[in-house]
Amino acid sequence: MNRAAPERQPFYRHHTAGVGALTLRPLDVDADTPTLHSWVTQPYARYWGLTEASVADVRREYRRIEQTGYHQAFLGEHDGRPAFLMERYEPKHDPVGKVYDPAPGDIGMHVLVAPPEHRIPGFTGAVFETILNFLFSDPLVDRVVVEPDVNNTKIQALNERTGFRKHSIVDLPDKQSWLSFCTRDQYAEAVSAATPDLNEAG
Known part of the structure; x- marks a missing residue:
């Protein structure tokens, strides 16, 4: 008799009016790699650096x-269907820490929103809010650090509208970035001033 695969339960949930439930769970590398590969190899995800990657490359x-x-x-x-990828890391162990x-x-x-099947107004804003709420739910976290490619103006704008402030342009091993x-x-402050139009895929 075949056993059903264990259900992967989310451990963080956020609900946004007009968008619905957004949840986070640890990535299951084996099960989720095909989904990630279908996202990171699309042209809009070029700043992720994996557009030419094979499924095996992404899994690795x-x-x-x-x-x-x-x-x-x-x-x-989003309502139980894969919708975005988030990575959390400790800067002191990462090249940005240098x-x-x-x-x-x-x-x-880091965040990558899946290519939308249909547009939902405010969706990417809700994704960012879910991620920031999750990160700041850890009482040990005081500040979130991002380092988008200097040419990725779309994600820079989304970051700024979520409360990020640019510090300096830095050289990392694979890119020049806005720290x-x-x-x-x-x-x-950004949440209190938010408008419902953060609906760009980032």
């Missing part, structure tokens, strides 16, 4: 991340 990369001990990947779902002085309470973040930070207070 996320297995490497899983084994670091300081970098974790999470799958975000271009600024990481402070206690810093946490790094940016968001503190708890900056995020709270």
